[in-house]
Amino acid sequence: MSPILSVRGLTVRYPGTARPAVEGVGFDLEPGATVAVVGESGSGKSTVALAVSRLLGPAVAVRAETMTFEGRDLLGLGREELRRLRAGRIAMVFQSPSGSWNPTRTIGAQLVDGLRAAGRWPERRDALVALLSRVGIHDPESRLNDYPHRFSGGMLQRAMIAGALVTEPSLLIADEPTSALDTTVQAEILEILDELRAERDLAMILISHDLGVVARLARHTLVLYGGRTVERGPTAEIYRHRGHPYTQGLLAAVPRLDGPRKTPLPAMAQGPVAHSGCVFAPRCPRAEDRCRTSEPALRPVGGIEVACHLAGEPGREPAWRM
Amino acid sequence: MRPPVARRLLKPVTGLAWILVVVWSAVSVTFLLSRIVPADPARLAAGLDAGPEQVAQVRAEMGLDQPLIVQYGRYLGDLLTGDLGRSVQTRQPVLDDLLSALPASLELILVSSLIYAVLGVLAGIAWAYWPRGPHTLLLRLGAVVGVAVPVFWVGLLLQIVFAGRLRWFPVAGNFDFEGTGVPRVTGMGLVDTALTGDLTLVGEALRTLALPVTTLVVTHFAVAMTLMRSSLEEQLRRPYVRTARARGVKERRIVFADALRNALNPVVTMLGLQLGWSLGGVVIIEVIFSWPGLGLYAYHAFSAFDYNAIMAVTLLSTVAFVLINALVGAIYPLLDPRLKEAR
């Protein structure tokens, strides 16, 4: 099967910043598949999402060797073509439930705007109501007339998902769709999202700072640090190998429900980024001289790809086993 | 989510009480200030060649020989019955003076406010919507001129060029009711000439308005324009705009259906405040153009230390300010559904 989305060497630089926020990121997404993009805050996840949907303004420099969606070069499309694409084929769900809605217009008005843009109004009206009810909004007909402040964060995010899927897109980009919500609501919404995705054979980019959240939903995972891909491969393998010290740290930070945490949490605050050598070297507990001088490329290590000099070397078992 | 019934019913009452408190404070401060200034109103009222006995007599007539608290009580009492005293200059009741000067000021303020509000808002929207292009140079120039160049300078320049040299418009004065025989109904030239149905008279009224209104528009429109622009730009950076773009909504619709309404909020506040200040701010323009409104009246009152007139003008502009503020507050809920519900 040919991928629905193919990205190679994506590099994004915001105006007035010294180094690219995202550099050399690439992945393929099969129709109906899910790829997870994980990394701590500031690692460039949202930038990847916005670059793919071409929502970064004209001042932001976006380059890529390849960035094709359904066979079309995303970087070569004009304004109107992009608008049509976003109206019909690529849908998004953003992180902040309240910020993502206009406070002075009703939920219904804003969702209808999307359907109108896609040329699917009023044809998909009933479908919208059905979807709202499906994602867990009671009495959707009347809730359409409500303003966003009458909805809880979880409800806003459910409505956002319904609005994203009602135009029948083929790609959904969900940028931390549940990070701002309570854990129980989080699980519920992810469940619904994955169900709907599976029914529609929808491809999804699921962004999260929490590897635990995506582990169940995404077959493939991309781990970002400082805008670089540090690890890439099947999610299960990444879980098993923990090839990159950063991924090990991320995994060690996942709260466990079964028993006490065996590893102390490594410092996971916004980390420094090296200007030469491995981006993670300044924070890496195992960094050697070569890590600080030469930048490791992504290379296959036992079923996954890891950008680490030390990965897969005999006698260098991952430091943190849980 | 709605507030309890009692609170909803009380809200207008507390609002009114608040207005009364502010007005009362303004009255009291004006009263106090007028008694503190080192000038003797009785001496001024009695005339320069009045002897000490005459001054004392006038002082007694004006009640200025009474203790301060008694004067204050009498002042408040008179105020409540609409008695603002007599003007020393015109020898008329101050209230009559005010009522006959008010329409001319209102005409000037309303016409210019309407024009600069509409122009400023439109120009601000255009600037935010088309942020690049040769037109921005013009808008930038307009903004700089409006903010940096003083009112009197613009007024004088317009007078020199368009009245003095080109003779397109009269140098000063408002519509000539007496000379044309147009009956004073509202006292506003534009309205009263329109009532006669004679278009040449309306044109005449417009000609008298042209220069002072242009001066006010040039000096006020920049603030509305820059605020409208920055407010709209700020809204267009909000995440909800990105959501709308992600849904493929057309840019024009995003600006006019989504962002504009939110962006208008601070602009309405500012225009309201400006309108509130305008009764006080219209002095310079009325003096430059000899426009017989409250500003000119106030100017004469201040120069002659016309005691009652000063108190009355100060009071009137304060009350206008407070009332317009309350009015602006009443407009908010129309712009924001969250406030509509809280009402």
Ligand SMILES: Nc1ncnc2c1ncn2[C@@H]1O[C@H](COP(=O)(O)OP(=O)(O)O)[C@@H](O)[C@H]1O
């Ligand atoms: N508009 C912007 N201008 C400048 N830098 C930005 C902008 N948006 C994001 N960045 C920077 O790009 C990097 C990646 O940000 P982002 O993609 O939002 O990360 P994440 O979504 O993983 O938290 C961060 O260092 C951030 O500071």
Ligand SMILES: [Mg+2]
């Ligand atoms: Mg993000």
